[in-house]
Amino acid sequence: MPQRRDDRQAESRRILRRLADEEEAGRNSLLARTAKGAFDRVSARNADRTDPLDYWGTRIGRTLGFLLAVGLVVWLVVYLTRGM
Numbered sequence: 001m002p003q004r005r006d007d008r009q010a011e012s013r014r015i016l017r018r019l020a021d022e023e024e025a026g027r028n029s030l031l032a033r034t035a036k037g038a039f040d041r042v043s044a045r046n047a048d049r050t051d052p053l054d055y056w057g058t059r060i061g062r063t064l065g066f067l068l069a070v071g072l073v074v075w076l077v078v079y080l081t082r083g084m
Contacts, residue, residue, distance in 0.1 A: 042062050044062060
């Protein structure tokens with residue numbers, strides 16, 4: 001009976017370790033995909049490269065939008081920390 005209990009506990013530990021490894025791998029790939037998607041969006045990879053005006057306009061606009069968003073987040077953090 002104790003042998004059977006030890007086998008079950010060992011199997012449970014193996015399953016939990018495997019699940020933890022899979023979760024970590026999934027989290028890393030999600031982070032990598034999100035970062036790559038954000039970079040591709042800002043760098044206008046999906047813009048029409050045959051039209052230079054459209055390409056550079058898209059790229060400049062998205063970069064300015066990104067910088068504005070970062071600036072607003074920084075302002076919000078400074079505003080909230082000063083108020084407390």
